[in-house]
Amino acid sequence: MSRSQKDSGKKSMKNERLEQIRQILSQQKEASVTGLAAMLNVSDMTIRRDLIELEQKGIVTRYHGGAFIAAAPPRGLRPEAPQSPDSGEKAAIGRAASRYLKELLSGREISSVILMSGSTMFEMVRSIDYTIPVPTVTDNLNIAYTLSQDADNSVMILGGKVSPTHMSVDGFLAEQMLDHLSADCTFMGTSAVDEAGCLYCYDDKYASLLKKLLAVSHRLVVLAEHSKLGTTSLVKVSRMDERFSLITGEGAPEALLKRYEDLGVKIIRTC
Numbered sequence: 416m417s418r419s420q421k422d423s424g425k426k427s428m429k430n431e432r433l434e435q436i437r438q439i440l441s442q443q444k445e446a447s448v449t450g451l452a453a454m455l456n457v458s459d460m461t462i463r464r465d466l467i468e469l470e471q472k473g474i475v476t477r478y479h480g481g482a483f484i485a486a487a488p489p490r491g492l493r494p495e496a497p498q499s500p501d502s503g504e505k506a507a508i509g510r511a512a513s514r515y516l517k518e519l520l521s522g523r524e525i526s527s528v529i530l531m532s533g534s535t536m537f538e539m540v541r542s543i544d545y546t547i548p549v550p551t552v553t554d555n556l557n558i559a560y561t562l563s564q565d566a567d568n569s570v571m572i573l574g575g576k577v578s579p580t581h582m583s584v585d586g587f588l589a590e591q592m593l594d595h596l597s598a599d600c601t602f603m604g605t606s607a608v609d610e611a612g613c614l615y616c617y618d619d620k621y622a623s624l625l626k627k628l629l630a631v632s633h634r635l636v637v638l639a640e641h642s643k644l645g646t647t648s649l650v651k652v653s654r655m656d657e658r659f660s661l662i663t664g665e666g667a668p669e670a671l672l673k674r675y676e677d678l679g680v681k682i683i684r685t686c
Contacts, residue, residue, distance in 0.1 A: 432457070433465055437474055437484075443606070445483035445581075447618055450649055478579045502538075504640045504664040507685040509538025511662050512602055512638050515683060517545060525549060525599035529628065530558055532583035533604025535638040537561075552596065554589060554624070556582040585624045593627045601632040605639050606648040610671065612655040612678045615648035622650040635659050641666040655680045 432455055439446055439454065451462045466482045469475040475482040516539075519525050528547065530536060532555040540558050546567040553559050554573045562568045575589030603625070607615040614637065616622050629635065629652075637655070641664040655661070657679030663672075664685050672682050 429465070432461075433469060436462070436465055436469060440475055440482065440484040443617055445481060445617075447481040449619070450481070450617060454649065504666075504685070505535045505538045506542075508535050508638050508640065508662050508664060509540075510542045511683060511685045512536075512539040512636065513542035513544075515636065515660070515662065516543070516547075516600075516602065519600060520548060525634070527552070527597070527599050529553065529596075529598045529601040529603075529632065530562075531555070531601065531603040531625075531628070532558070532581050533638070535604045535640065536602060539602065539638065549599075552598065554583050554585065556584075583621075585618075585621050589624055590627045593624075593631050596631055598632045600634040600636065601628060602636045602638065603628070605637055605643065605652075607643050607646040608637070608639055608655070608661070608675075609647050609651075610645050610674065612675050612680065613647075614652045614655065615650060616652055617649050619650050622652050625652045629653050633658065637661050639663050641668075644668065645671050654678070 435455060436451060439451065448459050448462050448466070452459045455462070466475060466477050470477050470482070470485075474485055476485050512535075516528065527550045529552045530540060531553065536555070537557060540561050543562070546565055547562070547569075548567075550569045550571060551562060552571045552573065553562070554575075556572065556577065559570050559572045562570045573584050573589040573592050575584035575586040575592075577584050605614045606617050609615070614625075616625060635655075635658055637659060639661065644663065644667055655675060655678055659679075660681040660683055661672075661675060662683045662685070667684065676682055
């Protein structure tokens with residue numbers, strides 16, 4: 416093989432990899448360098464060089480340790496949720512979650528609640544038009560900001576490193592804080608739920624925080640669009656059990672929901 420043929424082959428592989436990165440970020444909105452390297456089976460340095468090139472083309476925006484698609488940049492503290500192709504279903508799930516939380520509060524079934532990060536979670540928070548009469552903990556600055564607009568809400572935020580895209584915190588300090596907390600109920604999003612009922616997320620550091628969260632929560636409510644059911648993502652977090660409820664859209668497959676119910680999971684559908 417001539418040198419020119421080798422160079423052409425390398426360029427073709429690079430272009431294919433750049434397109435794969437673009438597609439991943441288009442679907443996930445953001446990803447870490449280490450996560451992309453693992454998915455594409457290349458080195459972190461290769462991914463960093465690829466992201467620099469994609470940023471120069473205006474396709475992505477880099478931040479320390481990762482990148483997000485340029486069409487969906489972070490906008491700091493904001494009272495509105497980022498839009499996505501699934502925003503209609505996300506909004507419906509968010510409203511259903513808000514009603515469910517109100518039901519739990521009205522029945523005095525919980526005395527504390529944790530509201531985690533996520534676009535569907537933010538739709539839930541947008542739908543809360545009542546005071547939450549119990550201490551509320553969150554890992555997200557946007558959620559904390561929105562809830563604090565009601566002076567009667569008691570809001571606590573976890574400490575840790577802030578993600579510039581989702582304005583959420585994670586890391587050692589956030590996990591240490593959870594060691595000193597116990598929550599009656601946690602509402603959370605997920606990147607995927609496989610056929611066996613296992614939850615996933617995109618980032619290994621956030622997975623560590625979620626595992627700690629599951630250990631301190633007596634009841635957990637997962638918000639997930641139907642397109643996330645029966646799929647997997649990068650990092651497996653935990654399998655759902657009788658402590659869990661799943662709020663999902665109308666398009667969720669019946670057979671799959673039955674499997675989750677067999678695990679003891681309560682299924683709540685949007686209406």
